Amino acid sequence: MALSNNVIAAINFIALILSIPVIGAGIWLATEPDNACVQVLQWPVIILGIVIFLVALAGFIGAFWRVSWLLMFYLIAMLVLIILLGSLIIFVFSVTMRGSGHAEPSRAYLEYHLDEFSLWLQRRVRSSHKWERIRNCLSSSTTCAELNQNYRFAQDFFNAHITPFQSGCCKPPTDCGFTFVNPTYWISPISNGASMDCSKWSNEQTELCYGCDSCKAGLLANLKEEWRNADIILLVSFVGLIFVYLLAFIALKNANSEQLFRRHKQGYV
Incomplete structure (x- = not known):
């Protein structure tokens, strides 16, 4: 069980790292003069990245210190955030499809x-x-x-x-x-x-x-170019988060199955 928790903690640490490019994409947009004037996309991206970081941190703490309710919170909240991130990626792509010089x-x-x-x-x-x-x-x-x-x-x-x-x-x-x-x-x-x-x-x-x-x-047209570049960064983080989430889900499921098996075995001793 301890080994499984360490694995889950390591996986969630990777999720922490994957939130950094999302936050970075938002900060980069905020530093561009045109985006700074329009103020549409950067704050949703920054806030989403920060929330992903906090949820991943909760999952890391829950796994490292074996706090089961934090792990459950992580699984539910991260799934919602992955869906939101995917929706944002699709939205940005759809609104920037048109418009060329x-x-x-x-x-x-x-x-x-x-x-x-x-x-x-x-x-x-x-x-x-x-x-x-x-x-x-x-x-x-x-x-x-x-x-x-x-x-x-x-x-x-x-x-x-x-x-x-x-x-x-x-x-x-x-x-x-x-x-x-x-x-x-x-x-x-x-x-x-x-x-x-x-x-x-x-x-x-x-x-x-x-x-x-x-x-x-x-x-x-300027926004389109910059949003498309940011969308690529978000897409890479999105794919990474899905992979990490699936690994965490499988590891947690295996850990719970192992725990149930041990309890069942002890009941017959």
Whole structure:
């Protein structure tokens, strides 16, 4: 029985370790400027990772000090958390399936359109109240200003592989036909393009295209890339937790069977 408990404790210690990538994925998202402004996914991931850690710790303590009710709590709670983690992984994958950039002639970077993303993601930025808060947060970053330091000439900028956020928010849409002065300062043509975003562009460095739908689309494209990367980390932890949970369940079942056998045998002595 002692050996079985030690095995279960070792298995739960692995579950403790597997919770760290989940917490780390949430913290990484929180440190990204765009995710920090939107504040949608990082906190659920961080909280879920912390709860997985605490439940795994309870299982470890229960096995190491032979506290049966803690082990039962671990089995039930960890199963629920595994289901929640799996549901989160599926959800993130489903809302990031849509939305991809479009190439423009003589441009290395891509352009993005808001209506090509999932409706759930669109609702995160379409509300004027929500976008005003996000917009103020985005405009306070130095992401766009950094472009002016890196690209002085038009052709260098047109050949650059800038981020979706920079493409959508830091410059006017390419089809507006603006003339390049620097990455965040453009001369408007006599007649603006058909897109409503063309009239929303401002050379004021705190305005730029933060009011444009292209900025919302670029932000969502950035989120999509980062959420997909985080989803891979969550998936690896999810598979590991399932494997560890099954090992713990089998070990605990064998330990209980061994204990019942000993009690039954002692009854005949």
